[in-house]
Amino acid sequence: MTRLTRMLLGATVALGTITGAAWAQDATLKLHQMLPPQATIPAKALRPWAEKVMKESGGRLKIDQFDAMALGGKPPELIDQAKDGVVDIVWTVIGYTPGRFPSTEAFELPFMMTTGEATSRAVQEYCEKHCMDEFKDWKVIAWHAHGPGLIHSKNPVTKLEDMKGLKVRGGSRMINQMLEKLGATPVGMPVPAVTEALSKGVIDATTIPWEVTPSLKVAELVKNHTGFSGKHGLYTQTFVVAMNKASYDKLPDDLKKVIDDNSGIETAAFFGKVMDDGDKVGLAIAEKLGNNIVTLDEAETQRWKDAAAPLVEAWEAEMTAKGKDGKALVSEARSLVEKYSTGM
DSSP, rough: HHHHHHHHHHHHHHHHHHHHHHHHHHHHEEESSSOOSSSSSIIIIHHHHHHHHHHTTSSSSEEEEEOOTTTTOOGGGHHHHHTSSSSSEEEGGGGGGGSSSSGGGGGSSSOOOOHHHHHHHHHHHHHHHHTTTTTTEEEEEEEOSSSEEEEEESSOOOGGGGTTTTTEESSSHHHHHHHHHOOOEEEOOOGGHHHHHTTTTTTTTEEOOGGGHHTTTTHHHHEEEEEEESSSSOOOEEEEEEEEEEHHHHHHHHHHHHHTTSSSHHHHHHHHHHHHHHHHHHHHHEEEETEEEEEOHHHHHHHHHHHTTTHHHHHHHHHHHHOOOOOHHHHHHHHHHHHHTTTT
């Protein structure tokens, strides 16, 4: 082998090593979620979060966001798309896979939550302690919750009796069970299906927070919106931003740190606050349209609390039967919500 050949070969090997190192240290991640791009979470939470991650990585991480199930599948399949590596990151409703993550359901119990931000902090702290085994197949970036859930209906709901026989969309197992306790007929479906279901009369009403009503055109489809007195909302749903474990594990340590720095309680709180801010936008649209916005007084709100209360005891018993202390979980969830809601 001539000296020139050896030099050329050495240069080729060195170039290959450098290129290989660059490939190993750079990554393009696919982020998949169910809502249209203009909706609150994709526009005001996921996109800013992704931009922050990309900036802090010095451009070595790229996150491509795919909205409205653009990569295929249905919303309940998102969590497994992240688990199986079909995509790298998802944002999804935990309750779309009923019974799979039971510990998170404590926050979906009636009149448990306050604001999206405070409840999201509570959910994150609680889940870091009680939900890790259920989410062991993912790298969890954040758990969070939305703001107070309301009832949006074609006919006014001004008292508990107005719920009797009403076909109401519910977004999770716990919310559907709550609707039954309140006298309604629950119809389970992911939130993207709400617009068509209302338009075609499949449902008479839906349970969603204000923030998602603009992207679903709910204030144009129904003219009545019912909320409750006091600082505790009727319900919330829990969400997770979850990453494929292998996608995370193969990142170099400095890029893992970028993901870690954008995970946890402050990220959860950010998502919750974005939803709280979105609630103001949704409410303003309904007010501008002249819709009937009802806030039940304290006495009527208490009637709803009393009607839904048996669900709490039933959930506690169900969890205890599964080997978890259901009463302690509910007590801790309430305590954490109150802790983060102090001063509201």
